[in-house]
Each structure stands twice: as structure tokens, then as C-alpha cells.
Amino acid sequence: MNAYFTRCTLLILVLCFGVRANAQQFLIPDELILQHAGSIGYVSAGAGYKLFNNERGNLDLLYGYVPKSKGGTLHIITAKFAYKPFVINVNKLGKIYPFNPGLFFTYTAHPDLQLKFSKDNWPKGYYYWSEAIRPHLSFSNELELTKPRFIKAAGLKSLSVYSEFNSNEWYLVNYFQNVPEVSVKDVFKLGIGVRMRF
Amino acid sequence: MSVQPKNDTLKFILSGDTQRSYKEIPGFIEKVNSLDKVDFILVAGDITEFGSSKEMEGYATRMKKMRVPVITVIGNHDLTGRGSASYVRMFGDLNFSFIFKGTKFICHDTNSREYKYNGQVPDLNWLAQELKPTAGVKGYISVGHVPPLSEDFDQKLVPQYKAQFENTQGFVAALYGHTHTYLTSEPGDRFNYLVTGSVENKEFIIVTVINNKITHERVFY
Numbered sequence: 001m002n003a004y005f006t007r008c009t010l011l012i013l014v015l016c017f018g019v020r021a022n023a024q025q026f027l028i029p030d031e032l033i034l035q036h037a038g039s040i041g042y043v044s045a046g047a048g049y050k051l052f053n054n055e056r057g058n059l060d061l062l063y064g065y066v067p068k069s070k071g072g073t074l075h076i077i078t079a080k081f082a083y084k085p086f087v088i089n090v091n092k093l094g095k096i097y098p099f100n101p102g103l104f105f106t107y108t109a110h111p112d113l114q115l116k117f118s119k120d121n122w123p124k125g126y127y128y129w130s131e132a133i134r135p136h137l138s139f140s141n142e143l144e145l146t147k148p149r150f151i152k153a154a155g156l157k158s159l160s161v162y163s164e165f166n167s168n169e170w171y172l173v174n175y176f177q178n179v180p181e182v183s184v185k186d187v188f189k190l191g192i193g194v195r196m197r198f
Numbered sequence: 199m200s201v202q203p204k205n206d207t208l209k210f211i212l213s214g215d216t217q218r219s220y221k222e223i224p225g226f227i228e229k230v231n232s233l234d235k236v237d238f239i240l241v242a243g244d245i246t247e248f249g250s251s252k253e254m255e256g257y258a259t260r261m262k263k264m265r266v267p268v269i270t271v272i273g274n275h276d277l278t279g280r281g282s283a284s285y286v287r288m289f290g291d292l293n294f295s296f297i298f299k300g301t302k303f304i305c306h307d308t309n310s311r312e313y314k315y316n317g318q319v320p321d322l323n324w325l326a327q328e329l330k331p332t333a334g335v336k337g338y339i340s341v342g343h344v345p346p347l348s349e350d351f352d353q354k355l356v357p358q359y360k361a362q363f364e365n366t367q368g369f370v371a372a373l374y375g376h377t378h379t380y381l382t383s384e385p386g387d388r389f390n391y392l393v394t395g396s397v398e399n400k401e402f403i404i405v406t407v408i409n410n411k412i413t414h415e416r417v418f419y
Contacts, residue, residue, distance in 0.1 A: 071251070110280065112279065112280050112282070112283070113279060113280070121311065121314050122311065127278060129248060131278060131279045170247070170248045170250060170253075171252070173218065173247070174218055174220065174247070174253070174256075177218050177219075177220075177221070178218070178219075178220040178221040179221075181220045181221035181223070181224065182220050182221075182256070186256070
């Protein structure tokens with residue numbers, strides 16, 4: 001954990017003082033993201049980066065919170081990558097991205113969740129997963145509003161609303177071993193969110 | 199829970215280790231529901247693979263189709279992650295007991311490895327209290343997940359653990375899961391135990407107890 005903090009501190013110092021202006025520019029997020037549910041927190045907020053020249057890729061970094069009343073208290077860090085292969089132009093509104101596959105990783109900080117099962121206590125392979133880190137597969141759809149007047153009036157380049165379905169390796173293992181007793185809708189979870197581009 | 203004895207015959211199901219085996223559960227339920235005069239079903243732990251509440255809900259939703267009550271004991275897989283808290287929320291205490299037709303069923307956490315063999319699991323003090331002579335109780339049956347013959351059970355505690363049962367007047371048998379394979383004590387063993395095959399292997403045991411004499415039958419479906 002100490003090594004982790006040292007690295008984070010170094011990274012922040014490098015970002016603040018060590019890099020040229022255009023590199024710093026590169027690190028400024030393109031979007032502000034707010035999400036509800038979807039396996040990354042009851043509520044989550046974070047920064048989005050547009051990837052590639054066509055801006056069809058997304059890299060999102062989010063912090064999520066689950067209050068006690070919703071099964072917490074949990075703090076969750078999420079890194080998402082997704083790509084938008086299809087686009088539909090909509091007059092007077094903007095664009096629809098109907099099917100965007102992606103993958104993301106969550107890290108949940110909680111005293112009961114170990115990064116990995118200690119070899120001192122469990123033989124190798126006894127449990128084969130991490131309690132704290134979950135890999136997820138996702139697909140989302142997004143409506144990106146660029147044309148309505150209120151977008152500009154609000155000082156935005158665009159405002160997107162999206163829904164994202166995801167499953168993780170636990171649920172997928174249970175699904176594939178038990179088709180059709182366990183159905184697809186049993187193992188996918190839904191989140192909804194907004195993206196604001198300034 | 200206490201029920202006045204109408205007759206002396208107890209008949210119940212011992213099963214365990216449903217884990218990832220959701221598609222085996224409907225066949226299990228159908229078979230049990232086709233049997234006559236079953237009092238209840240004991241599931242000796244590992245109702246999940248990953249200790250998630252979603253798995254516990256998947257298990258509970260399916261098991262509601264059983265015609266008789268289902269009693270679920272904690273397994274080692276159920277304790278991973280935040281499973282312990284989820285189990286307590288959905289099923290209650292990790293150690294609990296109930297009296298049925300004059301027999302006391304002592305359900306307890308035997309998953310020592312998950313507590314890094316801290317010497318507290320199984321809780322021998324709690325067991326000693328539960329095994330004390332009680333008015334209206336003529337027999338004792340214990341139910342756990344990890345059997346004492348497994349390395350996952352704290353071997354330091356085994357002699358005292360077994361002795362506590364062996365020295366109890368009216369001790370009938372100790373029941374377990376975990377190994378996924380059927381096992382039982384040799385005739386004449388003072389520590390009378392029974393381990394059920396798993397739901398994954400489509401096996402369970404029908405246990406019959408008459409006047410503290412236990413017999414059992416393996417069932418495949």
C-alpha cells in the first residue's frame with residue numbers, strides 16, 4: 001500500500017510540475033460523468049476522455065459510493081474502456097450511438113475484501129478470484145445532444161444520456177454453467193448516466 | 199421453534215454444496231417434493247460459489263419451491279467477500295439451534311480456515327452451552343459444513359470438539375457437507391457422522407431418526 005501511495009504522489013507531482021503544457025492539456029478530461037447504479041456505485045462521478053482521432057473511444061475514471069442503506073458503505077474506483085462502432089445522426093438533436101461494447105474494472109475498498117486470497121492461509125487455487133477487483137463486460141447506448149439550444153445556453157458542447165448493461169466474471173460463470181436455468185437478464189445489471197462535454 | 203411430539207419418527211433431508219449448480223436445483227426440488235412425510239431440508243453450506251448476495255438470492259428464490267422448510271447452514275464459500283454479512287441478513291446467525299419433535303438441531307459454523315484458524319471456529323463454548331441437558335430434549339443432532347476430517351477444520355480443536363458430542367447423553371449424529379462425496383463413520387465409532395454428496399453430483403441423503411436411532415438412505419436423481 002505504501003508503494004502505491006508513493007507512486008500516486010509521484011504521478012501527481014509529475015503532472016503538476018514535470019510535464020510540458022500540451023501534455024497537461026492531454027490530461028484535462030473531455031467530459032464530466034454522473035452515473036446511477038450499474039455495478040460501480042449507487043451514485044458515481046468521474047472524468048471521461050475521448051480516445052482516437054474519430055473520438056469513438058471512451059476512457060472513463062470514476063469514483064462510486066454505496067450508502068449503508070443500499071448495502072454499503074462502499075467506496076469503488078472504476079476504470080472503463082468502451083468503443084462506439086455505430087452512429088446514427090438525428091436531425092435537430094445530435095447523435096445516437098446504439099451499441100457500444102466495453103469492459104471495465106472495479107476496485108472496492110472494504111475491510112472484508114482482499115485484493116487476493118493470502119497464500120499463507122489458502123492453498124494455491126483454493127479460491128480463484130479477487131474479492132476486491134471485479135472485471136466486467138458492458139454494452140451501452142447513448143444519445144448525444146449537440147443541437148438543441150439549451151446545450152449551448154448551458155455552456156456545453158454536448159450533453160449525453162446513456163444506459164449501460166454489464167456483467168462480471170462471477171455472474172457469467174454462473175450463467176454459462178446453468179443455461180437455461182439462469183437467464184441473461186439474471187446476470188446483467190443496468191446503470192444510467194449523463195455525460196457533459198464542456 | 200419447538201413442536202410437541204406427535205410421533206417419534208423424524209425424517210429429513212441432508213444436502214449441501216449447491217454452489218454454482220443452479221441447473222441441478224429444480225431436479226433436487228422435484229425429487230424431494232415427491233417424497234412422503236419429509237419434515238424439513240437441511241442444506242449443509244456452500245449455497246454460493248463467490249459469497250455474493252445475488253447468488254444467495256438466486257438460491258433462496260429457487261428453494262422456496264420446496265414444500266417443506268429449508269434450513270441453511272453457512273459454508274466456507276458463503277463466507278468469502280461480504281458473504282458473512284449477507285448470510286446474516288438473509289438467514290440469521292451463523293450459529294443457531296432449534297428443537298423439533300424432542301430433538302435439538304445444532305447448526306454451527308465449522309469453516310475454520312476462513313477465520314485463519316483463530317481457535318474460535320467452531321465455537322466450542324457455544325457448543326458446550328447448546329449441548330447442556332434441556333427439558334424436553336432427548337436427542338442432539340449437529341449440522342455443519344466442513345467435517346472434522348478435513349484440513350479446512352481447525353485440527354487443534356478436533357479432539358475437544360468430538361469429545362463434547364461423544365460425552366453428550368442423547369447425541370445422535372453430526373452432519374456435514376463440503377467434501378462433495380458421501381462419507382460416514384464406521385459402525386461402532388463413538389463420533390457418529392454423516393457427510394452428504396453435493397447437489398452438483400445430484401445426490402442427497404434421507405435421514406430417519408426413531409428413538410435416537412439414526413438410519414440413512416442415499417438418493418440420486
